[in-house]
Amino acid sequence: MSARTSDNWTAKPDVPSGHAVSGRVYTDADVYAAEVDTIFSSAWRFVCHDSELPDAFDYRAFDHCGKSLFAIRGGDGAVRTFFNVCSHRGAQLLSEPAGNAAHITCFYHRWTYDSRGACTGIPRPAGYPEDIVSKDTMGLRVVRTATLHGLVFICLDDGAAPLETFIGPALDQFVEMLSGVPLEVFHFNRAVLDCNWKAWHETNMDLYHEFMHVVLRKTQVNAMPMEDRKLVTFANGHGGSGGALKAKYDGYAGFSGRGADVPPLPGVGPADFRFINLFPSTAIISRGTVIRIDTAMPLGPDKTILEMRGLGVKGESEEHRRVRRRHHNQYWGPFGRNVPEDMIAAESCADSFRAGAGRYQIIARDENLTGQDDAILRAFYAEWAARTGCDPSDP
Amino acid sequence: MSNHDTMRQLIGQGCLALDDADFDGFLALCTEDIGYRIEVWSPELRQNMIWLEHDKEGLRALFDALPEHLTRPGRLARHANVMTVTENETGFDCVSTLAVYHTDVDGRSQVLAIGRYRDRIVKRDSTLLLADRTVVLETRDLGVGLHVPL
Numbered sequence: 001m002s003a004r005t006s007d008n009w010t011a012k013p014d015v016p017s018g019h020a021v022s023g024r025v026y027t028d029a030d031v032y033a034a035e036v037d038t039i040f041s042s043a044w045r046f047v048c049h050d051s052e053l054p055d056a057f058d059y060r061a062f063d064h065c066g067k068s069l070f071a072i073r074g075g076d077g078a079v080r081t082f083f084n085v086c087s088h089r090g091a092q093l094l095s096e097p098a099g100n101a102a103h104i105t106c107f108y109h110r111w112t113y114d115s116r117g118a119c120t121g122i123p124r125p126a127g128y129p130e131d132i133v134s135k136d137t138m139g140l141r142v143v144r145t146a147t148l149h150g151l152v153f154i155c156l157d158d159g160a161a162p163l164e165t166f167i168g169p170a171l172d173q174f175v176e177m178l179s180g181v182p183l184e185v186f187h188f189n190r191a192v193l194d195c196n197w198k199a200w201h202e203t204n205m206d207l208y209h210e211f212m213h214v215v216l217r218k219t220q221v222n223a224m225p226m227e228d229r230k231l232v233t234f235a236n237g238h239g240g241s242g243g244a245l246k247a248k249y250d251g252y253a254g255f256s257g258r259g260a261d262v263p264p265l266p267g268v269g270p271a272d273f274r275f276i277n278l279f280p281s282t283a284i285i286s287r288g289t290v291i292r293i294d295t296a297m298p299l300g301p302d303k304t305i306l307e308m309r310g311l312g313v314k315g316e317s318e319e320h321r322r323v324r325r326r327h328h329n330q331y332w333g334p335f336g337r338n339v340p341e342d343m344i345a346a347e348s349c350a351d352s353f354r355a356g357a358g359r360y361q362i363i364a365r366d367e368n369l370t371g372q373d374d375a376i377l378r379a380f381y382a383e384w385a386a387r388t389g390c391d392p393s394d395p
Numbered sequence: 396m397s398n399h400d401t402m403r404q405l406i407g408q409g410c411l412a413l414d415d416a417d418f419d420g421f422l423a424l425c426t427e428d429i430g431y432r433i434e435v436w437s438p439e440l441r442q443n444m445i446w447l448e449h450d451k452e453g454l455r456a457l458f459d460a461l462p463e464h465l466t467r468p469g470r471l472a473r474h475a476n477v478m479t480v481t482e483n484e485t486g487f488d489c490v491s492t493l494a495v496y497h498t499d500v501d502g503r504s505q506v507l508a509i510g511r512y513r514d515r516i517v518k519r520d521s522t523l524l525l526a527d528r529t530v531v532l533e534t535r536d537l538g539v540g541l542h543v544p545l
């Protein structure tokens with residue numbers, strides 16, 4: 001058979017269960033509502049790196065499914081997270097994405113709060129019934145917050161299992177890298193993409209798309225035998241590299257010598273490539289000398305906030321930072337050789353599914369957890385199905 | 396021709412060359428030791444970031460690689476307006492406001508980025524050349540991003 005008829009095209013692919021994903025998963029409003037209720041309201045999600053809150057009362061504001069939240073370091077050193085919403089009339093408390101605020105004052109009626117979320121001031125309180133509206137009853141909505149290897153996570157579900165349980169051993173291969181030296185974020189890029197959040201996350205889970213990137217065709221696909229590239233999946237929908245994959249940077253003009261010009265991060269070689277995708281929407285990727293963390297957050301079924309961070313060694317020399325930044329920018333960032341191509345791919349698939357022209361994604365590569373196996377995608381969708389109660393191939 | 400007009404002509408030639416993907420033409424306007432970078436202030440990190448940085452060799456390698464890369468379809472149009480020209484012993488420092496428009500394959504145009512060029516222009520063998528360029532972006536969300544210098 002060559003080209004397919006309408007019936008052929010719209011029929012569910014004849015692949016094993018869990019090996020195809022319906023396009024409606026990326027476009028359907030009911031599916032999206034289920035994701036918000038069962039995934040983003042209950043799963044732990046990375047929000048920032050510990051180094052973004054270096055001092056007491058430093059805060060970072062961010063979006064979570066359209067809700068504005070902020071994480072703040074208290075005077076006791078602990079990081080806590082709150083809804084960025086005044087208890088009084090709902091005005092947004094902090095309007096900048098980052099800053100320092102020992103006292104948080106609502107611009108609207110001057111109610112004030114401290115870094116523990118306690119309400120510390122209500123102008124002319126005598127006008128309220130004291131047992132109902134008072135400083136004691138009007139604190140901020142606190143959000144569970146936990147830090148693991150310098151990564152700050154939040155969870156809206158007060159009854160969810162602890163972060164360590166949720167992550168399990170998924171970060172083990174990154175522990176030395178993340179904790180062996182102090183790290184800091186030197187690159188941050190936030191972009192709103194016209195695609196579903198999963199379409200972006202799939203670009204991190206799908207190794208087969210290496211062929212799209214000329215830089216990966218020249219530095220990665222042929223750097224080691226495919227059967228030697230080990231992948232691994234974990235409980236709760238996480239998955240990534242099973243040890244170091246290799247890159248040959250000399251294969252791409254301008255990348256020659258990469259890795260010999262700055263010390264690699266602890267526990268890895270300069271040509272090592274490691275990645276872990278944490279359910280639901282965070283990826284940590286290391287290329288020997290530099291780390292990228294990206295996280296996708298939906299604004300709706302077909303609109304996604306993507307935040308991308310680049311991390312280097314805190315306190316390193318300006319020369320080392322310059323080199324590490326160059327290594328980062330060679331692949332990543334809005335002018336990198338890789339990231340814009342991934343974004344084009346995510347939006348392109350979204351266009352097809354939005355119009356109903358594309359019907360299914362096929363995630364049926366089976367290479368026994370080596371090479372470009374789709375097992376990481378399948379592990380993600382197994383967890384997705386367990387949480388949403390939807391069949392990804394027929395939601 | 397005034398200094399202002401001379402600088403405007405050189406910076407304008409650079410815009411047109413990049414718009415037309417005439418990368419050899421753009422490099423011909425640059426000194427051999429040109430430094431090129433794109434800087435952005437991050438209110439999230441409360442620090443300056445460099446998103447692209449190249450010397451002439453790096454720019455040439457980037458341009459040579461472009462045909463093999465997947466890029467956003469359409470055309471870019473760079474509009475630079477030279478605002479100040481300051482002459483000193485070694486050349487001219489110029490600040491231009493910059494707007495970059497993207498026109499897609501269906502002919503729809505929209506603003507991709509705004510910012511400034513901070514240029515250092517020098518005279519070499521009686522020819523004015525771009526010796527250093529910092530693109531200071533105000534726009535931080537570039538959508539799907541791009542591979543080419545602004």
